[in-house]
Amino acid sequence: MEKTRVIVGLGSCGIAAGANKTYQEFQRIMETDKLDIELRKTSCIGMCYREPLVEIIDEQGSYLYGEVDAGRVDEIIDKHIKKFTPISDYIVQSDKIPGKDQHFFDEQVKISLRNCGHIDPESIEEYEARDGYKAIGKIADKGISPDQVIQDVLDSGIRGRGGGGFSTGMKWRFARNNQSDQKYVICNADEGDPGAFMDRSILEGDPHGVLEGMIICGYAIGASEGYIYCRAEYPLAIKRLNLAINQARERGYLGKDIFGINGFHFDIKIKEGAGAFVCGEETALIASIEGARGMPRRRPPFPAESGLWKHPTNINNVETFINIPWIIFNGPDAYAKYGTEKSKGTKVFALTGKINNGGLVEVPMGISIKDIIYKLGGGITDGKKFKAVQLGGPSGGCIPEHLSHTPVDYDSVNATGAIMGSGGMVVMDETTCVVDIAKFFLDFTQKESCGKCTFCRLGTKRMLEILTRITEGEGKEGDIEMLEDLADTIKDSSLCGLGQTAPNPVLTTIKYFRDEYEAHIRDGKCPALSCKKLLTYTVIDEKCTGCMACIKGCPVDAIEGERKQVHKILQDVCIQCGVCFTRCKFDAIKLS
Amino acid sequence: MRIQRVKPRVEQKEDRAPVDLTLIDGLLKKYQNLKGNLIPILQGTQDVYGYLPKEAFQHIHQATGIELNELYGVATFYAQFRLTPAGKHIVKMCHGTACHVQSVTAITDEILDTLQIKDGETTKDGLFTVETVACLGCCSLAPVMMIGEETYGKLTPKQAVKIIREIRRSENN
Numbered sequence: 001m002e003k004t005r006v007i008v009g010l011g012s013c014g015i016a017a018g019a020n021k022t023y024q025e026f027q028r029i030m031e032t033d034k035l036d037i038e039l040r041k042t043s044c045i046g047m048c049y050r051e052p053l054v055e056i057i058d059e060q061g062s063y064l065y066g067e068v069d070a071g072r073v074d075e076i077i078d079k080h081i082k083k084f085t086p087i088s089d090y091i092v093q094s095d096k097i098p099g100k101d102q103h104f105f106d107e108q109v110k111i112s113l114r115n116c117g118h119i120d121p122e123s124i125e126e127y128e129a130r131d132g133y134k135a136i137g138k139i140a141d142k143g144i145s146p147d148q149v150i151q152d153v154l155d156s157g158i159r160g161r162g163g164g165g166f167s168t169g170m171k172w173r174f175a176r177n178n179q180s181d182q183k184y185v186i187c188n189a190d191e192g193d194p195g196a197f198m199d200r201s202i203l204e205g206d207p208h209g210v211l212e213g214m215i216i217c218g219y220a221i222g223a224s225e226g227y228i229y230c231r232a233e234y235p236l237a238i239k240r241l242n243l244a245i246n247q248a249r250e251r252g253y254l255g256k257d258i259f260g261i262n263g264f265h266f267d268i269k270i271k272e273g274a275g276a277f278v279c280g281e282e283t284a285l286i287a288s289i290e291g292a293r294g295m296p297r298r299r300p301p302f303p304a305e306s307g308l309w310k311h312p313t314n315i316n317n318v319e320t321f322i323n324i325p326w327i328i329f330n331g332p333d334a335y336a337k338y339g340t341e342k343s344k345g346t347k348v349f350a351l352t353g354k355i356n357n358g359g360l361v362e363v364p365m366g367i368s369i370k371d372i373i374y375k376l377g378g379g380i381t382d383g384k385k386f387k388a389v390q391l392g393g394p395s396g397g398c399i400p401e402h403l404s405h406t407p408v409d410y411d412s413v414n415a416t417g418a419i420m421g422s423g424g425m426v427v428m429d430e431t432t433c434v435v436d437i438a439k440f441f442l443d444f445t446q447k448e449s450c451g452k453c454t455f456c457r458l459g460t461k462r463m464l465e466i467l468t469r470i471t472e473g474e475g476k477e478g479d480i481e482m483l484e485d486l487a488d489t490i491k492d493s494s495l496c497g498l499g500q501t502a503p504n505p506v507l508t509t510i511k512y513f514r515d516e517y518e519a520h521i522r523d524g525k526c527p528a529l530s531c532k533k534l535l536t537y538t539v540i541d542e543k544c545t546g547c548m549a550c551i552k553g554c555p556v557d558a559i560e561g562e563r564k565q566v567h568k569i570l571q572d573v574c575i576q577c578g579v580c581f582t583r584c585k586f587d588a589i590k591l592s
Numbered sequence: 593m594r595i596q597r598v599k600p601r602v603e604q605k606e607d608r609a610p611v612d613l614t615l616i617d618g619l620l621k622k623y624q625n626l627k628g629n630l631i632p633i634l635q636g637t638q639d640v641y642g643y644l645p646k647e648a649f650q651h652i653h654q655a656t657g658i659e660l661n662e663l664y665g666v667a668t669f670y671a672q673f674r675l676t677p678a679g680k681h682i683v684k685m686c687h688g689t690a691c692h693v694q695s696v697t698a699i700t701d702e703i704l705d706t707l708q709i710k711d712g713e714t715t716k717d718g719l720f721t722v723e724t725v726a727c728l729g730c731c732s733l734a735p736v737m738m739i740g741e742e743t744y745g746k747l748t749p750k751q752a753v754k755i756i757r758e759i760r761r762s763e764n765n
Binding site for chain 2: 012013015016017048049051191192193194195196197200232233234235271272274275276277288289290291292293294309350351352353354358359390393424426428432437440441444448450577578582
């Protein structure tokens with residue numbers, strides 16, 4: 001009989017939700033009660049809204065428990081492990097009994113995330129047990145040629161998952177066809193899009209999968225060195241990658257003549273990014289590895305021709321690399337079976353914002369946005385009205401509710417004015433102001449512009465000033481047209497993707513929500529009741545207890561009243577800072 | 593513009609304790625003559641001192657031959673590098689999209705108000721530095737803040753201030 005296994009999810013988000021304490025509590029009780037069970041670690045299974053997650057596998061089956069904070073550990077050990085009675089109230093998924101979140105998994109097809117949440121990312125044995133390093137093994141055993149590997153990648157139809165959507169096989173072929181004594185493979189792990197965290201989860205959950213993808217790429221294009229350019233903000237990912245690289249070196253999976261292929265040398269190094277969004281752009285990323293300011297340069301020559309230290313270089317995103325071993329092992333047809341005609345395979349999305357079930361989901365391309373939000377995401381928080389979804393981060397755009405039937409594939413999403421991007425999907429409800437969202441993204445790109453191109457450097461700043469004015473009730477007739485004009489110019493005259501796409505959030509919100517812009521400008525009103533400067537704060541007399549909390553908090557003494565008497569806000573003094581609203585314990589401050 | 597990241601000229605105080613430059617000699621030796629060594633050297637230096645002291649620039653320049661302007665150019669381009677000492681606890685407020693939608697701005701304001709500093713500044717007692725950052729990648733726990741290595745999710749302004757106060761209390765004891 002196998003020991004009962006208890007597996008605790010210890011990804012960054014799990015840890016933030018308290019999973020470390022849960023793990024320690026299991027450890028403590030195990031030791032004091034001398035329980036003969038096996039306690040293990042894994043990473044994120046994507047169900048972030050139920051963290052901390054604990055899976056128990058016993059001889060009857062597997063049971064995934066949700067929201068297991070340290071306080072619940074005792075009960076679970078007592079009932080499930082000692083008395084063999086699973087607690088169905090806490091179980092979110094199981095192969096034995098119906099779990100309450102089964103629907104979250106039903107529509108998903110896990111290829112990129114095949115190992116996340118199932119293996120201990122710090123154990124190379126567990127990766128190998130799930131067909132790890134067998135794709136490169138297959139190449140070595142069958143003597144598959146580099147050209148055939150590239151053909152397989154081409155046949156699978158996979159396109160770059162970092163956002164651009166360029167054919168991965170084509171990219172590899174260009175790099176292969178350029179002759180040089182030294183070539184490089186770079187894994188772009190500089191995931192900077194606010195609202196996207198799929199790369200982090202993959203790196204934390206399945207680091208060996210990424211390494212194997214890079215090794216296969218090195219074999220295919222004829223490179224001997226690989227770099228992983230990872231954000232310094234992801235310390236856990238860097239730690240696990242370092243561990244994985246060392247394990248792979250010990251096994252002889254990295255080094256000289258690896259996998260018995262004569263003359264195939266390959267090793268991987270990690271480069272920590274230093275905090276610059278623009279370094280996600282490939283030429284800026286290369287400049288950063290070379291030790292310079294991360295500023296993009298003109299293309300051509302493309303990195304496939306002249307990249308890192310002027311040698312042919314192939315750059316792919318984390319999610320692209322993780323798919324490669326699966327494609328080689330299972331064959332390109334198995335991959336191409338999923339998806340639409342022009343967008344093959346699956347895509348990982350990070351579902352966040354005003355949604356009930358936030359987390360990571362992997363779905364076949366072509367599923368509609370509506371299905372992702374309602375079937376997997378469980379709909380909008382607090383039963384509010386769905387307004388729009390922001391796709392593609394600062395380079396993307398807002399897709400409104402009436403276009404939510406749009407299938408997620410590269411071409412359909414582009415047609416709406418948004419982009420697929422890396423897959424951040426931020427859901428907004430009726431209380432989110434789209435002008436404010438556009439301003440938020442412009443503020444981001446404006447700060448992150450490297451400053452090389454005038455229109456990106458100054459144009460985004462001017463756009464931000466106009467948007468700020470609009471949200472503060474100082475908008476003028478002609479502002480919308482001015483924004484559109486600036487946006488077109490910035491798109492046309494910027495060198496890299498950052499500038500060329502920076503105006504997208506503004507353009508899409510104007511396209512679909514022009515009336516909201518007009519309401520701000522003409523009527524001085526924010527329909528979503530979100531822009532502070534356009535709000536009026538008043539006291540609801542019946543609810544006010546006269547506790548003076550708001551009076552003490554008000555920075556400009558705009559509230560008058562005595563203890564135990566109804567307070568009053570002086571509108572001509574009020575600066576709409578909202579402090580009274582957050583301080584009031586009795587919901588006695590009204591917004592309008 | 594990235595050059596906005598250069599904080600208004602704060603002269604590094606001359607009366608601070610002398611910087612022990614030998615602490616980075618091992619690091620400089622390790623990266624000597626390696627291609628692309630500039631950023632790792634600066635990152636290592638910051639790990640040692642918590643910031644990049646003026647003297648260190650000179651020292652790195654003399655040891656490696658990398659021009660001062662190049663060093664300064666890189667140090668001011670990337671958000672990670674700081675030219676002034678930071679507080680003991682660095683509070684990173686996530687201002688990613690998901691956190692923004694969940695009103696993180698109100699929380700940041702409340703914290704800055706409690707500590708009586710502005711974004712990017714350090715408290716007088718040197719305990720806290722508050723920074724707004726792009727995205728910490730814990731979007732489903734939004735709004736999020738990170739203090740040291742610890743991440744706090746699903747915050748309200750009150751909870752956030754309570755966490756800060758607790759740290760301050762335990763420091764003062």
